Amino acid sequence: MEEIRIPVEDQRVAMEILGRFDEHLKAIERATGVQLLLRGGEFILRGEPRQVREGKEVLQRLRETYRVQGVITLHEVNQAIRAAKGSVREREAEAGDEILLTTPRGKQVRPKTPGQKNYVDAIKRYDITFAIGPAGTGKTYLAVVMAVVWLRQRRISRIILTRPAVEAGERLGFLPGSLEEKVDPYLRPLYDSLYDVLGVENTERYLEKRIIEIAPLAYMRGRTLEDAFIILDEAQNTTPEQMKMFLTRLGFGSRAVITGDITQIDLPRGQESGLVVAQRILHGIEGIAFQFLTGEDTIRHPLVMEIIRAYERVEAEEAKTKE
Template sequence: ALQTKRVQRIILTRPAVEAGERLGFLPGDLAAKIDPYLRPLYDALHDMVGAEQAKLFLERQVVEVAPLAFMRGRTLNNSFVILDEAQNTTPEQMKMFLTRIGFGTKVVVTGDTTQVDVPDGRSGLLGLDRVLTDIPDLAFVYLDATDVVRHRIVADIVAAYESVTNARINSDTSWKKRDG
C-alpha cells in the first residue's frame, strides 16, 4: 500500500505490557523507558526492509513506531496501522484504538488469545469478533500452528499447547490438575 501510494505512512503500535514479570523503574528519558516495549516492532521492521531502509523510513516518518498509550486523541488518516500484541490491550484501549481510524486507513490487529498478560485477563481482543461481527468492511482471520513462520520447533510448541488446551476443553479438566 505504501509503495503504490495508497497510504502515506505505516504506523506500528503495541501496548506496553510486560510478559508476566515486572521490570519496575527504568532509567532514562521517555524514549529509553518505552524502547524495550517497542523493540519487537523495530526488530520486525529491520527483518523486513533491512537496517538502513528502516532507519530511513523512521527518519522520514514514513514509518512510525509508537506505544498504544500515545494513540488517544489522534485520527489516523491515509495510513496502514498495525496493532501488535492486541491480546494485551484492555477493552477500553481496544475501543480507543479502533476509534482512531481515519479516511483512507487500513488497520490490522494481531494477537494471540493464549498469551494474555493484562491484569485479570481482561483482554480487549477476547470477544472482539462478537462485538464487531455486524460491521461491514471488517474481517477476522484466525491462525494456528500451521501458520507459524518462525523456526519449525515453534510450530511444534504451539501445536503441543493447542493439543493440551483442546484436551482440557474436551475433558473439562485442567492440565495442571492432570500433572499434579
C-alpha cells in the same frame, strides 16, 4: 539456498530414516533434490525452498511411520516421498505464487501457507483485519510487508506501528532510564520486521521523515489517523477500553491490521483482553475481517510447531473437562 534444522528426539528414529548404508537418505535426496545431513542431534536440510519443504515433509511422515510401525522400509520411504511431493504442491497451489515484495537482501516474500494467503487477501479487501494466532505464523511480518507495499504504491502516505507496553511481571515505572528507553524494548520487534523488509538505512530514513512512526499504544489517544496503514501488534495485551480507543482512531483512507495471540495474555489476572472482547462483539460487521492462523501456518523452527500443537492438545483437553 535455504537451510532448516530439525531436532532428532530419538536416535533410533534417525537411523531408521537414514536406512542401512544411507539407502533411505539417498532415495530422499534423489527424489526431492534436497541435501540431507545428520549432525549433532539434528537433521540439516539444504536446497531450494521447494526442495527443503518436500524434504521436511518426508521426514515428518517417516517419523509418524516409525511411531506407528516401529520400523521404516524403502517402501515406506517411497510412499512418504510421493505423498510429500503431492502435499507440498497442493499447499503451494492453495497459497499461490504471488510475490509481495523483494527485500534489500534479495529475499522474495510471499504467503507460504493457505492461511497466510487468506490473511493477505483479507488485508487487501477489508479496512480492518484482525489476525489471531500463535507465534511464528507471520501475523506481524506480513502486515508490515503489506504496509510497505502500499506505501510504495502510494495508496497510503505513512505507516504507524504500535504496541501496548505490557509484559508479565513488569511495570514501566520500575524500569531504569527515560520513558523512551523504557518503552523501546517493547517496540523492538517492530523495528526488527522493518529492518528485514526495508533495510536499516531505509527504515531510519523513513522514521526520520515521520513517514513511519513506531509508538506505544498510549500515544494514539486523541489522534485521528488518516491516509495511513496502522498496525496494532500484541493486541491480546490491550484492555477493552484501549482496543476501543485504537479502533476509533481510524480516519479516511486508512487501513488497520490488529494482530495477537489470545493464548499469551500478559494482563493482570481478572483483566479481560481487548482482543477477546473485540472478537466477541465485532464479528460479523461488514468491513471487518477476522483471520485465524494455526500451528500449520508456523514458519519458524520446526520445533515451534510441535510446541504449539502440544499446548493446543492440552488446552482442548482442559476445555472438554470444563464442559
